Amino acid sequence: MSIQVRDLRKTFGHFKALDDVSLTFNSGELVALLGPSGCGKTTLLRIIAGLEYPDSGAVLFSGADATFTHVRERGVGFVFQHYALFRHMTVFDNVAFGLTVRPRRQRPSRGEIAERVHRLLELVQLDWLADRYPDQLSGGQRQRIALARALAVEPRVLLLDEPFGALDARVRKDLRGWLRRLHDELHVTSIFVTHDQEEAMEVADRIVVINQGRVEQVGTPQEIYNAPASPFVYGFIGDANRLCGHAADGWAELAGLRVPAPEFGQSEPRQVTGYIRPHDIQLQAGDQGEGVAVRVESVSQVGAALRVSVRIPDGDTSLQVELPHSGGRWPFQVGEPVKALPRAARVFAG
Amino acid sequence: MSRNRVIPGFGLSLGYATLYTSLIVFIPLAALAASGISLGAETFWAVVSHPQAVASYKLSFGASLVAALINLVFGLLVAWVLVRYTFPGKRIADALVDLPFALPTAVAGIALTALYGRNGWFGQYLEGWWGFKVAYAPAGIVVALTFIGLPFVVRTVQPVLEGLERELEEAAASLGANRWRTFRRVLLPALVPALLTGFALSFARAVGEYGSVVFISGNMPYRTEITPLLIYSKLEQYDYAGASALGVTMLVFSFILLLAINALQYWNLRRQGGG
Numbered sequence: 001m002s003i004q005v006r007d008l009r010k011t012f013g014h015f016k017a018l019d020d021v022s023l024t025f026n027s028g029e030l031v032a033l034l035g036p037s038g039c040g041k042t043t044l045l046r047i048i049a050g051l052e053y054p055d056s057g058a059v060l061f062s063g064a065d066a067t068f069t070h071v072r073e074r075g076v077g078f079v080f081q082h083y084a085l086f087r088h089m090t091v092f093d094n095v096a097f098g099l100t101v102r103p104r105r106q107r108p109s110r111g112e113i114a115e116r117v118h119r120l121l122e123l124v125q126l127d128w129l130a131d132r133y134p135d136q137l138s139g140g141q142r143q144r145i146a147l148a149r150a151l152a153v154e155p156r157v158l159l160l161d162e163p164f165g166a167l168d169a170r171v172r173k174d175l176r177g178w179l180r181r182l183h184d185e186l187h188v189t190s191i192f193v194t195h196d197q198e199e200a201m202e203v204a205d206r207i208v209v210i211n212q213g214r215v216e217q218v219g220t221p222q223e224i225y226n227a228p229a230s231p232f233v234y235g236f237i238g239d240a241n242r243l244c245g246h247a248a249d250g251w252a253e254l255a256g257l258r259v260p261a262p263e264f265g266q267s268e269p270r271q272v273t274g275y276i277r278p279h280d281i282q283l284q285a286g287d288q289g290e291g292v293a294v295r296v297e298s299v300s301q302v303g304a305a306l307r308v309s310v311r312i313p314d315g316d317t318s319l320q321v322e323l324p325h326s327g328g329r330w331p332f333q334v335g336e337p338v339k340a341l342p343r344a345a346r347v348f349a350g
Numbered sequence: 351m352s353r354n355r356v357i358p359g360f361g362l363s364l365g366y367a368t369l370y371t372s373l374i375v376f377i378p379l380a381a382l383a384a385s386g387i388s389l390g391a392e393t394f395w396a397v398v399s400h401p402q403a404v405a406s407y408k409l410s411f412g413a414s415l416v417a418a419l420i421n422l423v424f425g426l427l428v429a430w431v432l433v434r435y436t437f438p439g440k441r442i443a444d445a446l447v448d449l450p451f452a453l454p455t456a457v458a459g460i461a462l463t464a465l466y467g468r469n470g471w472f473g474q475y476l477e478g479w480w481g482f483k484v485a486y487a488p489a490g491i492v493v494a495l496t497f498i499g500l501p502f503v504v505r506t507v508q509p510v511l512e513g514l515e516r517e518l519e520e521a522a523a524s525l526g527a528n529r530w531r532t533f534r535r536v537l538l539p540a541l542v543p544a545l546l547t548g549f550a551l552s553f554a555r556a557v558g559e560y561g562s563v564v565f566i567s568g569n570m571p572y573r574t575e576i577t578p579l580l581i582y583s584k585l586e587q588y589d590y591a592g593a594s595a596l597g598v599t600m601l602v603f604s605f606i607l608l609l610a611i612n613a614l615q616y617w618n619l620r621r622q623g624g625g
Contacts, residue, residue, distance in 0.1 A: 051520050071523045078524040084517035088539040098525035101535065146521075153525055 008057035019213035032204035077150030081162040085134040098153035140171040160192035259345035278322035291341030386594035414556035417495035425503025455561030486568030495556040503548030
């Protein structure tokens with residue numbers, strides 16, 4: 001099922017949680033709402049779920065207006081950050097809840113419910129925990145049960161609010177891959193909220209970057225990473241060197257580094273801010289060749305990459321550079337003069 | 351058992367707890383029992399099975415149970431309102447709940463008698479229009495016992511209700527549960543242990559209550575005479591052994607009932623996987 005939101009606005013007191021948000025979620029897609037905490041992403045998710053109502057704007061499910069439909073009738077599966085499992089019920093009863101609370105006429109038979117619950121528990125690979133209580137499970141297991149519970153009612157859309165936010169790094173990583181595979185199997189339209197860019201990059205088909213209640217950019221993870229639409233996205237997704245400078249005649253001068261800036265063709269120099277990814281800078285030993293002369297400040301190895309920090313002599317600007325490194329001696333030593341050449345950069349006015 | 355604990359001092363604290371409960375609870379009760387038994391089996395039985403005594407047990411325990419049940423329902427309601435809603439004067443309402451604890455029960459009894467008496471604010475209508483007698487009737491005893499027992503249910507349920515996450519209700523709603531089913535299947539089970547505790551405390555308090563009841567009940571033998579009053583009248587006649595015998599009987603009944611409530615509590619916790 002496709003979901004559309006149009007011109008959503010929501011304020012809490014004086015705080016603008018959502019400011020004119022319009023988005024389309026395609027059927028069968030897995031979309032991440034990504035942004036810093038307090039940016040409005042959870043509010044958006046809760047409005048789509050029907051747990052919150054917008055001040056103005058509309059929510060459409062498959063083209064039909066659902067803005068003020070009660071959450072009970074929306075057919076959404078909601079997964080909470082802190083699981084919200086019913087502690088006094090067994091895992092089985094938790095998953096069966098959505099089926100057993102149906103009015104008698106629509107309720108499946110006992111046997112059908114049991115079969116469906118066990119199928120779901122197999123799907124989340126926790127069939128062996130059916131008789132346990134939530135308190136006896138680990139965080140990762142609880143969240144998988146919460147997901148099975150949400151899926152039991154065969155929702156038209158699955159909404160996940162920071163589903164892995166309360167878990168430790170290791171479990172998070174496992175569950176990410178698992179969620180992606182599950183989605184590939186079920187193909188239910190899913191939206192999840194996260195503040196972890198790596199999580200969004202790894203799991204989502206598309207990412208919606210939100211900042212201060214507004215949509216900054218919508219795109220595939222590649223698009224978001226390779227062509228950030230705004231300074232905010234550049235700074236928020238991945239690491240980037242932020243450099244101030246001037247631009248004119250199609251070129252920008254950023255702390256001594258010269259990069260192409262085709263958007264700034266005017267002859268009057270204008271103040272700009274440029275962003276360069278650490279792996280988009282080339283380093284060459286010695287003081288010959290192209291680029292700006294810099295001095296190596298520090299070198300460290302992180303996994304298969306070498307992180308080099310270099311200082312541009314004209315000011316206090318440091319550049320972070322990331323180079324592939326396959327072991328052996330480090331090609332640069334601290335204090336050594338090298339030439340730095342940016343291969344790609346993005347320049348914004350201001 | 352005492353080894354490998356995070357907090358040491360198991361032996362000391364157990365010894366202290368035993369000594370303390372012995373001094374405060376057990377020894378006085380044992381003395382009471384001893385004094386009752388001094389009557390001899392036959393006289394003891396004659397005292398405790400006297401029709402007047404039997405009528406008073408029925409009234410005491412019956413009225414206490416009814417009062418505790420009323421408190422169970424309305425205490426939950428009051429706690430719910432105090433936790434879930436904000437309204438002007440909420441803090442004052444919250445403080446008012448404790449008032450029955452602080453008020454000398456005799457004062458409560460006099461106030462209630464004034465209200466529900468034939469010429470009182472409520473009494474004139476209840477009795478005058480519908481012919482429903484409250485003061486000087488068993489209903490009046492229930493009113494007094496409800497009054498003094500209210501804080502127990504409210505104060506035991508309130509913190510549990512505060513601790514229940516909103517998300518539980520949201521989860522239930524998103525799974526299609528209507529309000530009644532959400533309450534019945536998600537909220538109520540979480541509140542049952544606190545409700546049982548509040549019920550037990552309210553009931554126990556009501557059984558032992560004396561001060562407020564004597565004013566409103568009228569103390570008519572066989573009709574509106576509670577056991578504590580019967581005990582008191584025996585004491586006034588210097589029949590200490592008879593008073594003790596009645597006291598022991600009450601004690602046994604109360605103990606059995608409270609034990610039953612605790613068993614219910616235990617069973618409920620086990621059923622919910624908490625045990």
